[in-house]
Amino acid sequence: MSERTDFTVGRKDWGDSRVESCPAGELGDGQVRMQVERFALTSNNISYAAAGDMLKYWGFFPAAEGRGRIPAMGFGDVIESKHDEIPVGTRVFGFFPMSRYLVLEPSSASPARIVDGASHRKGLAPVYNEYSPVGGDPNYSASQEDEHMLMRGLFMTSFLAEDLIADNDLFGAGAVLITSASDRKST
Numbered sequence: 001m002s003e004r005t006d007f008t009v010g011r012k013d014w015g016d017s018r019v020e021s022c023p024a025g026e027l028g029d030g031q032v033r034m035q036v037e038r039f040a041l042t043s044n045n046i047s048y049a050a051a052g053d054m055l056k057y058w059g060f061f062p063a064a065e066g067r068g069r070i071p072a073m074g075f076g077d078v079i080e081s082k083h084d085e086i087p088v089g090t091r092v093f094g095f096f097p098m099s100r101y102l103v104l105e106p107s108s109a110s111p112a113r114i115v116d117g118a119s120h121r122k123g124l125a126p127v128y129n130e131y132s133p134v135g136g137d138p139n140y141s142a143s144q145e146d147e148h149m150l151m152r153g154l155f156m157t158s159f160l161a162e163d164l165i166a167d168n169d170l171f172g173a174g175a176v177l178i179t180s181a182s183d184r185k186s187t
Contacts, residue, residue: 007098008067011058014049018067024101032081032114034092034102039074040149048072056124061097069097071128073153075145076102085109093140093148094131104131111136 004024010016027033048071052058061069078090079101086109096102107117114131121129134140140148165176 005100006063006069008063008069009049011049011052011066011068020064025103027080027082027103028105030083030105032078032083032086032104032106034076034096034104035079036074036076036096036099036102037091038145038149039072039096039098040146041072042150044153045070045072059124060095060121060128061099061102062120069099071095072098073149075134075149076131083109086114091134092131093134093137093152095128 002024003021006020006022008018008020024033048057049068052068057071058068060071063069073094074096075091075093076096078086078088078092081088081090083106086106092114104114104116105118106114108115111133113136114133115126116129116131134142165171170176
């Protein structure tokens, strides 16, 4: 593999979008290369871009100065591995860039989760640094990957929101009303 392909946007002007290619590079010891097989396009992607600087979403997948790689929930397959616990062929669910490939530097790996410990991801929301191998996920079904990509991120966010609110004694409120720009309804 000689090239990596990324979809990037201007961080201040999302209409300035490009498909860029650059050298893929060699893997270092302990790294894995994933092929991004599919990802979901939802209103969350716009939220990641809109809050990219404030909530550090642009930090997950660095790009050239002034550019960003918009994050998305999706599935990828390990196509190259220099990590003893992560074999080629491992399929995972997680937070991916809109790119052809992603290199992870796992700080821990098990059949249930892989944690990317890359230095540029330190200090970012830990839930987005975790990748779930589908072989260890009792809720995984290949026939429901589309639904999984659309809904799982919302479940993670709902638990994080509940923890924040509970840890802060409802911020002094008597009740909490939660709405979401990415609510999904079936008709």
